[in-house]
Structure formats: C-alpha cells, structure tokens
Amino acid sequence: MKSLYSMFLSQAYQDCWDDYNRSVKLKNFPRWDYVILTASNDQQAEGFRRQIEERKEYLPARTRFAAVPDRDGERVGSGGATLEVLKYLHEQERDFRKLRVLVIHSGGDSKRVPQYSALGKLFSPVPHQLPDGRSSTLFDEFMICMSSVPSRIREGMVLLSGDVLLLFNPLQIDYNNVGAAAISFKERVEVGKNHGVYVNGEDGNVRCCLQKKSEEELRKAGAVNEAGCVDIDTGALIFSTAMMDSLYSLIGTEEGYDRYVNGTVRLSLYADFLYPLAEDSTLEQFYLEKPEGEFCEELTEAREQVWKVLRPYRMKLLRLAPAKFIHFGTTKEILALMCGGVDAYASLGWSSRVASSISGSTAGYNSVLSSRASIGKDCYLEVSYVHSHAKVGNNCVLSFVDIHDEVIPDGVVLHGLKQRDGKFVVRIFGVQDNPKENRLFGRNLDEVAEKLGTDLWDGGNHTLWTAELYPEKDTVREAVAAALNLYALVIGEGRLEDWKEGPRKSLCSGFNAADPDAIIAWNRRMADLVRMDELAKAIRGQVPAQTLPKRKALTKIQRHWLEKRLTRADFSEKLRLHYYLGVVLEDENEVQKCFGTIQSEVLEATVRSLSYNEKAHIVKDTHTVKLPLRVNWGGGWSDTPPYCNEHGGTVLNAAILLNGEKPVVMKLERIDELKVVFDSRDMDVHGEFEEIGELQRTGDPFDPFALQKACLLACGIIPMKGHSLKEILERLGGGFVMHSEVTNVPKGSGLGTSSILSAACVKAVFEFMGIGYTEEDLYSHVLAMEQIMSTGGGWQDQVGGVTPGLKYITSMPGIDQKLKVVHVEIPEEARKELDERFCLIYTGQRRLARNLLRDVIGRYAGNEPDSVFALEEIQKVAVLMRFELERGNVDGFAKLLDYHWELSKKVDAGSSNTLIEQIFSSIEELIDGRLVCGAGGGGFLQVMLKKGVLKKQVAERLHEVFMDSLVDVADCKLLWE
Known part of the structure; x- marks a missing residue:
C-alpha cells in the first residue's frame, strides 16, 4: 500500500x-x-x-x-x-x-x-x-x-x-x-493535534475549525474517524x-x-x-x-x-x-528530515544530498565537504564549505559559512549572515533551542547574561530571539571565531574581553539588517564551488570525464577556484583539471592546456638536467652511424607521458633489419666554414646557419630541422640561451654538416624511425665530438630531444634501435624518466624459431593523418575505463612475454601477442581499420599471433606464423587476395647481435 x-x-x-x-x-x-x-x-x-x-x-x-x-x-x-x-x-x-x-x-x-x-x-x-x-x-x-x-x-x-x-x-x-x-x-490524530483540524458537516461544508486542540478535545468534537484520522488544516x-x-x-x-x-x-x-x-x-x-x-x-x-x-x-x-503535507517548522525537524526522514520522499526524487560535493552520510544542500575533513554523525551542511582541516561534531547544522580549521561542538547551528553595512554576523545556538524561549544551549539566558556581566536586552521580552549575543565582524571567518568564542563563554570557557569588543547583534536585529543580495550571491557562489569540487573529486575517484554532465563556461568564482587549485596541484591533477574541463565545457583550449601541461612539466624537468659542454671538440673529419629499426612486442603506450610519469613503463621490443640493412643513417662531416649545415636527403631539405639564435629556436613541429637543433641542444653542443655561434665553432675546431637519411622505409611505418633517427643523431654527435657516453646516456639525451621537439612521444623506439637484440625496458614513476634496460637472453632454439615464424607485412598505406597520440592520452587522462585497464594490462603482457621467451615457449609468446592486439584496440580503436582487419582475416589460418607495429592505423603489421608455415605461403595468400596492391610480406630479419 x-x-x-x-x-x-x-x-x-x-x-x-x-x-x-x-x-x-x-x-x-x-x-x-x-x-x-x-x-x-x-x-x-x-x-x-x-x-x-x-x-x-x-x-x-x-x-x-x-x-x-x-x-x-x-x-x-x-x-x-x-x-x-x-x-x-x-x-x-x-x-x-x-x-x-x-x-x-x-x-x-x-x-x-x-x-x-x-x-x-x-x-x-x-x-x-x-x-x-x-x-x-x-x-x-x-x-x-x-x-x-x-x-x-x-x-x-x-x-x-x-x-x-x-x-x-x-x-x-x-x-x-x-x-x-x-x-x-486525512492525517493521524497524533499529527492533527499540533495543527488545525476541520470538522465536516453533512452537506460537505466545514462545521467547525479547531486550532491545536488535544486529542481528547478532537475526539469529543467528532473530528476523529474510526481509523484514528482527522481532516487536517x-x-x-x-x-x-x-x-x-x-x-x-x-x-x-x-x-x-x-x-x-x-x-x-x-x-x-x-x-x-x-x-x-x-x-x-x-x-x-x-x-x-x-x-x-x-x-x-x-x-x-x-x-x-x-x-x-x-x-x-x-x-x-x-x-x-x-x-x-510537510511542515518546515523547526531546526530540529529540518535536521531530522535531512538525516533520514527524507527517505520517505525518495519517490519524489528527494535526497539527503542536493547539488553537493559530499561523501559519506553527511546531508548537504549546495555544499562542499572536503574528503579530508572530520565530521560527526547526523550533520547537515547548507550552502556551506567545510575544508580539509575542519572538525565538526555530531548533530550539527552549518548554514552559509566556510569552516577551515575550526572545531565545531556537538549539537549546534552555525549560521552566517552578511549585513547591509558589509559586516558579518555568525549566529550560534543549539539545535534543540527554541529562539522564542529564554535559553541558549539549554542554559537560562538570564544566568548567561549575569556571567557575561552585561544586559543582553534593551527592554522587552527576554528571549534568545532578541538577545544581543553575536559580535559583528569584518569577515565571515572572524565572525565564525567570535561565535565559537561565545559558545565557549556560555559553557564556562572563552575570552570575555574579545566578546565585549565591538557591536553585537541579536537573531532579530541580524535578520532585519541582512543583505539579501549577499545571501543570493553566497548561494550562487556555493553552487559554483560545488561543481568545481565535484570535478576535483571525480578526478580523484577516476570517474570517466565523458560521463560528467556538460556545462557552460566557467564563472568568475570558478575561474578563481581553478587558478588557486592549479598553483598547488601536482602534475597528475593539473593535467586532468584541464582535460576534464575541456570535456565538460567542450572547450578545446582547455584540452590543449592539458597536453601543454604534460609537455611543459616534462620539458622543464628535462632542461634542468642539461648543461652546455664547453670541453667538446671535433675529433673526426667524418663519422657515420647506422641503426636498425625496432618492432614493439609488449607494453607499447606504457612508455608515453603522462602514463609512464605516473605509473612507470614496461616494454619488450627487438631490433630488426629491413631489406638486409640498417636503414637509419646519420653522418657528420667537419667543414672549414664556421657554420652549421643540416642536410636531410629523404626529406629533401637543406639549411645553413651562421647565427646561434635560429639554432636555439625550438618547439615548432613544422620545423624541418627540429630534430637536429634538439640534438645539439640536448648534447650541450649549443647552449639553450646566449653565446656566439662563431666562438663555439672556433672552439670545436670548425663548422660541420649533419647528413640524415632513412633509406627505403615508408613514412608512417610504425617501426620507430623518427626516434631511432634521434638516437642515431645523439650517438653520432657524441662520437664525432669525442664525448664519452654509456647506453643510458644515449637514452636520456634522446628523451631530452623528444621533449625539446615537443613531440610528446615515448621512449621505447630509441632504445629498441640503439643496440641489437631483444630489450626489456622499464622505468619508475616520475617526471624525469630513468630507464633500466635489460638485454634479454633466450635459448638458441627459440631464436631460430622466432626467425622462422616472425613475419612483417606492409599494409601499403601510411597511418591516418590524425592525432593518435592526442586521442590515446586524452582517453587515459579522462580515465576511460577500457583505456586505463588496457594500459595496465599491457605492461603485464610485456612481463609475461619475456618469461615465455626466456623459457623458449614461442607458442606462449604468440598467444600473448594476440592478446596484446586486443588490448591495443582498447587503448585506441583507431589502431585498426578495415584494411588491417582484412589482412589479418585473409591469413587467419596461417598465423598464431598478430599485432600492429607502432600506433597502428597503417604502416607495418607483425604476425607469428603457425609452425611449419612459410613466409612464402603468406605472401602468396596476400597476392591472391590483394593482387597488385602494395600489401606484401616485407624483407625483415630480427637482429640479434
């Protein structure tokens, strides 16, 4: 019923x-x-x-x-x-x-x-x-x-x-x-006795009106029916x-x-x-x-x-x-309604928390409760903000106040009120107190007045309503302190001299002098702050950004909140504040600020570690470095900021030859002219520099020489600021030409060419300039290059191509990524089996011209569940792959490659497309494992063939299905030594 x-x-x-x-x-x-x-x-x-x-x-x-x-x-x-x-x-x-x-x-x-x-x-x-x-x-x-x-x-x-x-x-x-x-x-007689009751006549008209009569009187008047109910007024x-x-x-x-x-x-x-x-x-x-x-x-x-x-x-x-009917009569009744009674009206959509950023059992209306604040049972926050260091007792009502580090006693109401003169009054009284009576916190007010040594009333009735108890202050925080001091005085503590200082208001006079505009503005302010605190808590709670309701532009109050929050936010919160706002406001500028935060924070940490090398000098007339490419097997994307900065990364990859060659080439040549020359054959660009300013200008993604400039800065050959290029080159022993080329590798291959070229560049400069280094030095300087260039990519590519073999690469969380590289040794039989079964396939198309990196980072920063799960799982796959290969289980490795492919599509659905799926489908019965190379969407694919299947058979099947297209098996070989 x-x-x-x-x-x-x-x-x-x-x-x-x-x-x-x-x-x-x-x-x-x-x-x-x-x-x-x-x-x-x-x-x-x-x-x-x-x-x-x-x-x-x-x-x-x-x-x-x-x-x-x-x-x-x-x-x-x-x-x-x-x-x-x-x-x-x-x-x-x-x-x-x-x-x-x-x-x-x-x-x-x-x-x-x-x-x-x-x-x-x-x-x-x-x-x-x-x-x-x-x-x-x-x-x-x-x-x-x-x-x-x-x-x-x-x-x-x-x-x-x-x-x-x-x-x-x-x-x-x-x-x-x-x-x-x-x-x-109809209402129960127990309720009716506290209200007006009608007695109905036979003709449907009211026979008499009874106001607040006892149950006995109501029954005597014939107002109570057989069910014990009355017609309530x-x-x-x-x-x-x-x-x-x-x-x-x-x-x-x-x-x-x-x-x-x-x-x-x-x-x-x-x-x-x-x-x-x-x-x-x-x-x-x-x-x-x-x-x-x-x-x-x-x-x-x-x-x-x-x-x-x-x-x-x-x-x-x-x-x-x-x-x-619901009677909003007393503070006690309202507290009871908010702390449990509201459940009776759940079918009407009523709730103990309305437009509030509150966790736990505390009731709230347009209020914020910090998750780090301490608050007791059965409390109700109304248009109030309880900050992280506050302590609130049981059975309290806070209304229109900000509480920072104060301690609020049990059973009190604390209500802030701005006056028309700009001052603040915070009124404190007991939840059980009736202001029509002469009591405060259960104590006789005449006795309180005697203790305070002053008359609280200017004639009239001695009630709490008219008692001049509440000091008027310049700020709401001062007024809160004054109210708490009054409470302390009433119970026998407190500072009497502070209470006597300045004018005081009663509940009545404070109400009459209230500023309605300020009350409305405070309500609006809290509504704004609630939304921002909800956003912050959604970030902490990893609530997906896409599930949050869309909003309009930030108000002035919300902008101020954001500015303050950003000044104390750590790296993770800062980037997500921008990303989440970009999503809920549908504001691309905020999304870009997220990526800008990642780039600037990582760059700042990188630049701090760089130094100008005044001892470097040219030791060779010419020097050439050739590096292989790499194939990513496990953990891809976990090496990319901000994921690696927050969780660390884990990657397994291997070096490869393509068409029997190491296709990434960097050649340095000394010249007598005091200038720096960049020459890129595959990009068909050439540039000559005689002034240092142009070499120090970085960060333009369309600069054809961004890589070379970043290398010279990262290696300390050119300082970040100042100096003369002529003087630097004189000290080095001449000018030089940097020739770069990636031969016979299509653009967007997914084989790490860009970052490996960075590694070749660093390696060549170190050796050309007589700078001693370790593998770790190479990795760290290439990381610095990547950040200087603002590419935002990860660190696995350059490690994969710097040295031969199979590498297991890990990093710990942190802005400044320190790489640990282990060269994985596997049984000789497993090597042979991998050589026979590993196959590289060219799709004939470049990766789509879309911002893959932005989408992946966005989904992660926005806490999309599939993406967060897949990125964590992908690292585990890399660990398991190493385990299976070290014990010679190539079949187990192949299954993990397949699982990685499913996870990659969760990280970014754009990693696959119709052509890629068609290629995999056409050779389904010939393979045991599959994965795209790099970010996917085009370039190369890698597969593990079933035992006994030859690469020639795969090529024939591809030719049969795709005929004269570019889809074909590539000439690829794993480079072990």
Whole structure:
C-alpha cells in the first residue's frame, strides 16, 4: 500500500512538473494572473523580489509577481496581510473578477528556524534537485505543485501557508467559485493535534475549525474517524471573487484600512477569517477565539465587522487523497528530515544530498565537504564549505559559512549572515533551542547574561530571539571565531574581553539588517564551488570525464577556484583539471592546456638536467652511424607521458633489419666554414646557419630541422640561451654538416624511425665530438630531444634501435624518466624459431593523418575505463612475454601477442581499420599471433606464423587476395647481435 501511495504522489508530481513547464513555455496555457508573496517588512519583501528576479527565466512570463510587506514594517497578522494583498490587487485591477491569484503567506520571522529569517522560510531549501538541475526551495516547489490549479478554478484566490508544502493531485480540486474552500486530507490524530483540524458537516461544508486542540478535545468534537484520522488544516484555502470583494469592503476607505490593518488588531487569516465560515460558529464564541496578537477592544470591534461580511459565506471541505503535507517548522525537524526522514520522499526524487560535493552520510544542500575533513554523525551542511582541516561534531547544522580549521561542538547551528553595512554576523545556538524561549544551549539566558556581566536586552521580552549575543565582524571567518568564542563563554570557557569588543547583534536585529543580495550571491557562489569540487573529486575517484554532465563556461568564482587549485596541484591533477574541463565545457583550449601541461612539466624537468659542454671538440673529419629499426612486442603506450610519469613503463621490443640493412643513417662531416649545415636527403631539405639564435629556436613541429637543433641542444653542443655561434665553432675546431637519411622505409611505418633517427643523431654527435657516453646516456639525451621537439612521444623506439637484440625496458614513476634496460637472453632454439615464424607485412598505406597520440592520452587522462585497464594490462603482457621467451615457449609468446592486439584496440580503436582487419582475416589460418607495429592505423603489421608455415605461403595468400596492391610480406630479419 505504501509503495502504491508513493507511486500516486510521484505521478501527481510528474504531472505538475509537466504543467509547470507548459505554463512557462506555452502562451495560452492556464496560469496564475498574479502570484503574491506577503513579507514581514520592506527588507524581506526586497529579498523576495531579488529571489524572484533570480528565477525569472523559470517563471511564466505572463504572470505578475509581487511581494507585499506588512504595513510600515509593523506585524499586522496573516489576516491583515491578506487585506494588504487585496488592497494591492484593487490598485492594480479595480475588479477581482476573472483573476486567478495565488497568495503565499510568507511574512513570518521564522523565529524557530533563524537561518531562514532573512529571506523568509519560503525560500528555504528543499532536499530536491529539480529535473532541470536546479536546487529546489519551498517557493520552487509551490510554483510546480500549484501550476495545475489555475486550470481547475475559473477565478478566485488561492491562499497558502509559506512553511507548509502540499503534495497532491490537483485534478481532485472541484471548486465552483462559491464562498470558500479548504483543502484538506486525512492525517493521524497524533499529527492533527499540533495543527488545525476541520470538522465536516453533512452537506460537505466545514462545521467547525479547531486550532491545536488535544486529542481528547478532537475526539469529543467528532473530528476523529474510526481509523484514528482527522481532516487536517493544510493552510491551503480558496476564496471566491465575491468573498474577495466582501473582505475588501473592510478596507475600501482609508479609515477602514487604518482600523483593520495594524499591529494592535493583528487579524488572523485562520482564526478570524475562517471561523465565521464554519456552520456551527457563533459571534459570542468568535469573540473568545485565541487571537494572533492580544485580546483588545479594537480586535473585538474588528471581529464584529468581519463576522458581518463573512458570515453569509460557507466553506466547502475539499478532501484530497492521496496527499501529503510537510511542515518546515523547526531546526530540529529540518535536521531530522535531512538525516533520514527524507527517505520517505525518495519517490519524489528527494535526497539527503542536493547539488553537493559530499561523501559519506553527511546531508548537504549546495555544499562542499572536503574528503579530508572530520565530521560527526547526523550533520547537515547548507550552502556551506567545510575544508580539509575542519572538525565538526555530531548533530550539527552549518548554514552559509566556510569552516577551515575550526572545531565545531556537538549539537549546534552555525549560521552566517552578511549585513547591509558589509559586516558579518555568525549566529550560534543549539539545535534543540527554541529562539522564542529564554535559553541558549539549554542554559537560562538570564544566568548567561549575569556571567557575561552585561544586559543582553534593551527592554522587552527576554528571549534568545532578541538577545544581543553575536559580535559583528569584518569577515565571515572572524565572525565564525567570535561565535565559537561565545559558545565557549556560555559553557564556562572563552575570552570575555574579545566578546565585549565591538557591536553585537541579536537573531532579530541580524535578520532585519541582512543583505539579501549577499545571501543570493553566497548561494550562487556555493553552487559554483560545488561543481568545481565535484570535478576535483571525480578526478580523484577516476570517474570517466565523458560521463560528467556538460556545462557552460566557467564563472568568475570558478575561474578563481581553478587558478588557486592549479598553483598547488601536482602534475597528475593539473593535467586532468584541464582535460576534464575541456570535456565538460567542450572547450578545446582547455584540452590543449592539458597536453601543454604534460609537455611543459616534462620539458622543464628535462632542461634542468642539461648543461652546455664547453670541453667538446671535433675529433673526426667524418663519422657515420647506422641503426636498425625496432618492432614493439609488449607494453607499447606504457612508455608515453603522462602514463609512464605516473605509473612507470614496461616494454619488450627487438631490433630488426629491413631489406638486409640498417636503414637509419646519420653522418657528420667537419667543414672549414664556421657554420652549421643540416642536410636531410629523404626529406629533401637543406639549411645553413651562421647565427646561434635560429639554432636555439625550438618547439615548432613544422620545423624541418627540429630534430637536429634538439640534438645539439640536448648534447650541450649549443647552449639553450646566449653565446656566439662563431666562438663555439672556433672552439670545436670548425663548422660541420649533419647528413640524415632513412633509406627505403615508408613514412608512417610504425617501426620507430623518427626516434631511432634521434638516437642515431645523439650517438653520432657524441662520437664525432669525442664525448664519452654509456647506453643510458644515449637514452636520456634522446628523451631530452623528444621533449625539446615537443613531440610528446615515448621512449621505447630509441632504445629498441640503439643496440641489437631483444630489450626489456622499464622505468619508475616520475617526471624525469630513468630507464633500466635489460638485454634479454633466450635459448638458441627459440631464436631460430622466432626467425622462422616472425613475419612483417606492409599494409601499403601510411597511418591516418590524425592525432593518435592526442586521442590515446586524452582517453587515459579522462580515465576511460577500457583505456586505463588496457594500459595496465599491457605492461603485464610485456612481463609475461619475456618469461615465455626466456623459457623458449614461442607458442606462449604468440598467444600473448594476440592478446596484446586486443588490448591495443582498447587503448585506441583507431589502431585498426578495415584494411588491417582484412589482412589479418585473409591469413587467419596461417598465423598464431598478430599485432600492429607502432600506433597502428597503417604502416607495418607483425604476425607469428603457425609452425611449419612459410613466409612464402603468406605472401602468396596476400597476392591472391590483394593482387597488385602494395600489401606484401616485407624483407625483415630480427637482429640479434
């Protein structure tokens, strides 16, 4: 039954949401002509107007919204406020007929929930994120839930209590614009005794209205049915236009307005306007009904006139089912709702955490809780930020405050409020405290005043509401400290001299002096910070960037947050902040900043290790270095920044000859002219340099001599800045020419030619210039070259081609990668078998002209699960490959090559394409393992043949399928020595 009840309410709310959207978007959809909010004073009314303006795009454009304050800031009662509304409407329209008016009585001080006083309880948070992503308030829920009502009434005025949220199906409203109607539904008598209750007559009209009567009195009056339920007063009423005219007649003259709308009479909507409508009411009893203010002669005279104008009308009882009302009464009730009670409304989408970046069990609304902060049980954060070093006790409510390293005691409310003069007041009181009473943290306030040695009240009632306890400070953080000091003083600790310094505010005066713009701005600020903190936590939690909701451009507050965060972020967080923002904002500039961060951080670490070699000199007239190519077998991509910087890399690769040659050639030649000449035959470019500036200018990916320049800088031949090229060359013993060439290797081969050419360049320079080196020196200088050139690639290629044989290469995490290279020895039989079964196939096409590296790094930086898993698994494959080869198990190696191919496609789907799959498919029965060379997408493929299969058979099959195309078996040989 409970689930069916929830389903009905959920469907009713969905219907209301649909009608709400129609009212906003459709010109002719029935909507309210006026929505009027009553306010306690001009300041609160202005706050209401600001909140409405803030929601302008979410409200029906043809509905007029108004906030009507109590007269002269004097409390005139809910009945007096209703008359103020009628006066306002009459000034606007002169005629109430054909008007649909929604009035929300929201002018209370919210004394029992002081954190909502400044903007009124009407704009207090509701634990619900609306379907359009906004954090909801009571006002938002009212607008949604009442959006279907205009279509159910022809004209008239609907009145609601601003602290009671009604959930019901508006289709059940049946009102014919006669007299009044009270909206009610059944509720347990235990609940009803704390609210108003209607007793229904036989004709469907209300027989009597009972306000906060005991269960015994309710039963005696016949208000309780056999199920123990009553017709509860929800505070929702409908007045006909005729009734509106009659009520307006009381104040149609200035004399009448003065008589009935004032702080002495304080007419009540519920006690004074409803009572005459009940069938069993009598004038004599009416005089005795408990007033909203005090009994007085003026009230008696007013009631006599109210009786005359309203007694002709009756009030129909509209019983709705299923229905529910939620009373936002006290701080204690709100804390209970947020810390468990909200589960009862899960079917409506309510949750203990709304638009908040909070983990654990803490409830929150537009709030951030640092994962490193300490917080107790059953706490509720409201538009607040709890930073990493804060300690918050149990059963606390934090509202509109930032907590940094403070210790918040158990069971307190801490509420920040900016004043119109720019100062801050933070009010602290107990969750159990009732500000209408004379107690604070359970202690008598008169005794507290005596302990503090000062009078807390300037006359009037001695209540917490009016006690001048809270110091006014320049900043919210100072105000938090002052509030905590007050708590310490009350319990017998604290610094009395600090508390006495400067002006103090009461709950009441702080509310009256509040700055509504600042409250709205703080709410907006926290909404912005929540989104940024969610982003940071998503990065830490490895939530894939692509799964996060898209957003608009960053606000000023979010930009400031980002700037501060980046200054203290480490390498990993910094690059991901940019990448994640690029994804959620769909901003390519931020994505590029991610790659720029990787390049700059690694380059910076590289440059720090470089030094100008003033001792180098040319020792040979000419010198040539030839290097082989390499095939990647295991661990490819794990050698690429930022993965290798964060996790280290593991790679297994081997050197190869192509067409019986070492195709990567670098030749250096001394010349007498004091200049540097670069000559690249395969690229058909030639350049001569006599000034050092051009040689020091690097980082342009389109520079045809980027490699040669980077080599001279990395090897210390040319300094990074300054100096004279002529002087350098004189010291070296002459100028020189650098000839580079990669022979008979198609572009985009996937065999590591670019990086191996870098290695050849470094090796040739070292030997030409008489610089001693180790293998490790070669690797580190080539790494430096790669970063200077801004290529962003990995380190496996150059290692694979520098020396013959099979290499197992690893690195530890770190910006400055230190390579450990092990030359793997395998049994002679396994070598022979590999020579026979290893086969290289040319696809006939270059790799596609697309940014493979960018896509792969992006998927990894964005924590795409397939990519992260595959990169980790790929390293394990490299380890297992070495193990299988060292024990001579070539079949096991072949299976791992196949598995690596599947993982490579998870890292980057672009590593394969239709042609590659067709090639593999055409020779499926001839091979045991397959993998692309390099990044894939073209170039060469490598396969392990089945035992007994000849390379000639593969070539014949390829010729048969692909005929005269370039797809063919390559002349390749593993270079062991």
